[in-house]
Structures are given as C-alpha cells and as structure tokens.
Amino acid sequence: MSAPDLSVAVAGAGPAGLAAALRLHAAGASVTVLDAAPFVGGRTRTEHVDGGWRIDPGVQLYGSSYAAFFGLLRAAEAEALAQRSPGRDALWRKGRAHEVVYGSPASMLASGALPLQLKLRMGAQYLPYLQRHSADLDLSALERAAAAGLDAESIAAWGRRELGRDFVDLLAAPLLSTLYGTLPDEASAGFYHALARQGLSLEVRALRGGADGFCRAAADRLREGGASIHLSTPVDAVDTAEGGVRVSAGGASQRFDAAVVALPAPEARRVANFLTPAAAETLHGVRVRPAVSLALLLDRPAGVRWFGLSFAPGESRAVAAVCVQENKVAGLVPPGKGLVVAFAQPHAAERLLGAGVDDALALLLPDVARVLPGVDRAVLQARVYDWRHGWTIFGPGSLGRLPVLRSAAFESAPATVLAGDWLYSPTVEGAVTSGLAAADRLLARIR
Numbered sequence: 245m246s247a248p249d250l251s252v253a254v255a256g257a258g259p260a261g262l263a264a265a266l267r268l269h270a271a272g273a274s275v276t277v278l279d280a281a282p283f284v285g286g287r288t289r290t291e292h293v294d295g296g297w298r299i300d301p302g303v304q305l306y307g308s309s310y311a312a313f314f315g316l317l318r319a320a321e322a323e324a325l326a327q328r329s330p331g332r333d334a335l336w337r338k339g340r341a342h343e344v345v346y347g348s349p350a351s352m353l354a355s356g357a358l359p360l361q362l363k364l365r366m367g368a369q370y371l372p373y374l375q376r377h378s379a380d381l382d383l384s385a386l387e388r389a390a391a392a393g394l395d396a397e398s399i400a401a402w403g404r405r406e407l408g409r410d411f412v413d414l415l416a417a418p419l420l421s422t423l424y425g426t427l428p429d430e431a432s433a434g435f436y437h438a439l440a441r442q443g444l445s446l447e448v449r450a451l452r453g454g455a456d457g458f459c460r461a462a463a464d465r466l467r468e469g470g471a472s473i474h475l476s477t478p479v480d481a482v483d484t485a486e487g488g489v490r491v492s493a494g495g496a497s498q499r500f501d502a503a504v505v506a507l508p509a510p511e512a513r514r515v516a517n518f519l520t521p522a523a524a525e526t527l528h529g530v531r532v533r534p535a536v537s538l539a540l541l542l543d544r545p546a547g548v549r550w551f552g553l554s555f556a557p558g559e560s561r562a563v564a565a566v567c568v569q570e571n572k573v574a575g576l577v578p579p580g581k582g583l584v585v586a587f588a589q590p591h592a593a594e595r596l597l598g599a600g601v602d603d604a605l606a607l608l609l610p611d612v613a614r615v616l617p618g619v620d621r622a623v624l625q626a627r628v629y630d631w632r633h634g635w636t637i638f639g640p641g642s643l644g645r646l647p648v649l650r651s652a653a654f655e656s657a658p659a660t661v662l663a664g665d666w667l668y669s670p671t672v673e674g675a676v677t678s679g680l681a682a683a684d685r686l687l688a689r690i691r
C-alpha cells in the first residue's frame with residue numbers, strides 16, 4: 245500500500261498529533277484528526293475572551309533552538325507569527341524582584357539575584373562543565389546524557405555536592421518549577437544540565453495572537469488540503485483489526501489503515517489496546533503531574549518591566565511563577581489593560597485540580613499580590629485552567645529508559661504508533677519531534 249491509499253486516524257490535536265498529521269498529509273495519506281477538547285492545541289491552547297483578551301494559560305514561549313517546531317511553523321505558512329520576546333524575567337528573593345534573563349546561566353552571572361560565591365562557582369566550575377559535556381547534552385536526544393552517566397541522580401543531589409545549596413535553591417529550583425512543573429529532588433541531573441546547556445545560547449520567542457498559533461495554522465492547512473478534524477470527540481479505544489485499526493470515538497467506531505495515538509502517556513495507555521503487556525508496563529513508568537494556572541484580567545497594566553517571575557524556595561506559599569502577558573508579545577491584551585497568568589506549585593496544583601475559580605483565587609492570589617501590590621483590586625475577571633497530565637517528569641533514570649519507551653511506542657503493533665512529549669523532552673519541541681518520528685515510522689512500514 246502506498247501513502248496516497250492510506251487512511252490514518254490521529255488521536256490528539258496537540259503539537260505532537262498535528263505534527264504527525266502534517267507529515268502524513270504531505271506524504272499523501274488521508275488524515276482524520278480526533279480531539280476530546282473543543283479546540284486544537286492541547287497544552288498550547290489560547291482562549292479568546294470578549295474585549296480582545298487572548299489568554300495563554302499553558303505554553304508561554306518557544307526556544308530559538310526548537311528546530312523541528314520552527315521547521316513545521318514554516319511549512320504551515322505561519323512563520324511570521326513568531327517574534328522575539330524580550331524574555332525579561334525576575335527572581336523574587338528576600339522580598340523583592342531581581343531582574344534576570346532566566347534559563348541562561350550566563351545571564352545569571354550578571355544578575356543581582358545570585359550571591360557572589362555562587363556566581364564565582366558558576367563561572368569557574370559550571371560553565372566549563374557544560375562546555376566539556378556539550379556533546380552529551382542535547383534536549384532532543386536526552387538518552388545521550390544517560391550514556392554519559394549523567395542520569396543516575398537528581399540535580400538536587402548533584403548540585404548540593406558539586407556547587408552547593410544555593411545552586412539548587414536559586415538556579416535549579418526556580419527554573420524547574422517554573423518551566424517544567426518539577427522540583428530539583430525529582431529531576432534528573434542530565435535533564436537539568438541539558439536545559440542549562442541550551443540556555444547558554446537561547447533566545448525566546450512568542451507567537452503573536454497566542455501560543456496556539458502553530459496548532460491553529462496546522463489545522464487550517466490540513467482542512468484546506470481535505471483532511472478532517474473532529475473536535476469534542478474523545479477517543480475511547482484504538483484496537484488492531486482487519487489489517488488495520490478500529491478507532492472508537494464519540495460513540496462511533498471506524499476502521500482506518502493506521503493510527504497515531506498522540507496523547508499524554510497515561511491516556512495513551514488507557515486507549516491503546518494494541519500495546520503488548522510489556523509496552524503497557526513501560527508506559528506505566530512515565531511520571532506525570534497536574535498543572536494548574538490562574539489568569540487575572542486586570543483593569544490596568546501590571547506596571548512592571550519583567551515578563552516571568554519565579555520564586556526562591558520559601559518565598560511563595562503556592563505560586564511557582566507569575567507571567568505578565570503584556571510584556572510577552574503584542575496583541576494579547578487590550579490597550580490600557582493587564583493580564584497576568586500565575587502557575588501553581590506542584591502541591592497546590594494537586595489541591596486545585598478540578599477546583600473552581602474561588603478556590604484558585606484563595607490559594608494563589610495572595611502570592612501574586614505580594615509581587616504585584618494592588619493587583620487584587622485591579623481584577624476584572626479571573627479564570628482557572630487545569631491539566632490532569634500537565635507535566636511529564638524526567639526523573640533520575642528516565643533518560644536511559646527513553647530508547648525502550650520509544651521502541652514500545654513505535655514498534656508495538658504494525659499499523660499503530662504513539663507520539664507525545666514524554667518520548668523526547670517535556671516541551672513543544674519534544675512533542676513535535678515525537679509526532680514527526682511517529683509519522684516517519686508508519687510511512688517507512690508501508691513504503
């Protein structure tokens with residue numbers, strides 16, 4: 245069978261599913277995308293609110309190193325949406341905001357946020373360490389860090405031993421809790437080093453009109469080319485059948501020649517009946533945790549220079565990060581107004597999953613008001629967002645297991661493959677890379 249004769253179902257219209265769908269469609273396959281939500285984008289979703297607000301409750305920024313993502317953004321004719329974001333960040337420490345360009349160890353050296361001793365150790369030890377291991381530290385191939393022996397312990401254990409407690413508290417903890425919903429004790433040292441290595445030369449970009457710009461453009465291109473996209477259609481089961489697959493979704497069941505299941509790992513494991521017991525067990529090992537964010541629509545701009553603020557340990561009760569949307573990119577906030585998105589710390593996200601806006605305000609607003617005084621009196625409207633499987637945790641030992649996970653995802657059954665950020669790295673780039681790899685596997689099998 246050649247690709248033009250092939251009917252493929254794609255479960256999930258997040259970046260992984262839409263990347264796979266674009267590649268399969270370009271190869272001539274007849275593609276049907278199914279998503280449980282009433283919108284495309286998954287965790288990159290943007291919500292449009294009356295009055296000209298565009299809320300990005302999840303994904304905020306795209307790194308300049310995201311080669312697969314920017315390649316597909318170009319292919320979807322949406323490259324013009326990407327704009328360099330000032331990326332001006334801050335660390336809340338000892339009761340005030342210290343400006344930094346977060347994520348970049350080099351920028352941290354120049355900032356007042358860190359004690360001099362730590363800066364000296366960073367310059368003399370950590371930056372040379374990252375340079376020495378640069379070939380092993382690639383976020384698209386994290387298994388290399390495992391092969392180099394960097395995956396055996398947490399960044400907390402490594403950091404306390406090699407660089408001291410301040411490194412863990414003032415660098416690793418804010419970066420990991422803000423951008424990856426995880427804590428230094430549970431993140432692999434190799435994963436953190438790869439992030440820090442990438443940060444050495446990173447520039448951050450935002451999408452004009454909202455973070456879902458890639459997914460919306462991909463969906464538009466697919467529809468224009470004749471593909472079908474069914475929203476509000478949860479997939480309940482994918483089974484192998486009659487030389488193809490049977491997909492049960494939204495109360496109906498349909499046969500396709502092949503399927504890509506591009507869902508968070510626990511959901512993929514629930515619906516993918518084609519997995520061998522060993523493959524299902526491998527997926528069971530993927531750790532995820534909920535993510536919760538609170539959007540505050542304000543009657544005035546927040547009045548600060550920074551975009552994203554993280555907290556040193558102990559400086560916030562429940563909030564991991566505060567992002568001021570008018571400082572990210574133009575077009576998200578109506579003139580003269582403000583929009584702040586606050587992300588819950590892991591323990592607060594567990595408590596707030598499924599909760600209403602009043603509970604989220606009660607738990608999160610006091611921390612926001614401490615760093616943005618008077619914000620509580622400026623709130624026009626508050627909205628809460630949650631994802632049961634929001635963050636994939638790349639803990640010690642997980643990088644070494646990635647090749648096993650990928651073979652479970654790609655090799656379990658002839659006409660089905662899995663995709664999702666959990667197969668590469670917990671970022672949109674990891675998701676897009678997985679979608680392209682999954683599509684290539686399917687196409688290679690039928691050519």
Ligand SMILES: Cc1cc2nc3c(=O)[nH]c(=O)nc-3n(C[C@H](O)[C@H](O)[C@H](O)COP(=O)(O)OP(=O)(O)OC[C@H]3O[C@@H](n4cnc5c(N)ncnc54)[C@H](O)[C@@H]3O)c2cc1C
Pocket residue numbers: 255256257258259260261278279280281284285286287288301302303304305306307423477478479480506507508511515535536537587631634635663664665666669670671672673674675
């Ligand atoms: C709060 C937050 C902030 C983040 N910020 C960034 C950032 O700034 N930069 C970055 O690179 N990454 C960021 N990430 C990570 C990024 O969101 C993910 O890595 C990426 O979205 C994963 O893409 P995916 O396609 O694998 O999964 P998802 O984006 O989760 O897409 C999966 C899709 O599957 C659908 N689905 C689920 N179950 C079913 C079912 N049974 N049937 C049909 N459809 C179903 C969902 O509705 C969803 O549309 C952030 C994550 C969170 C939680």
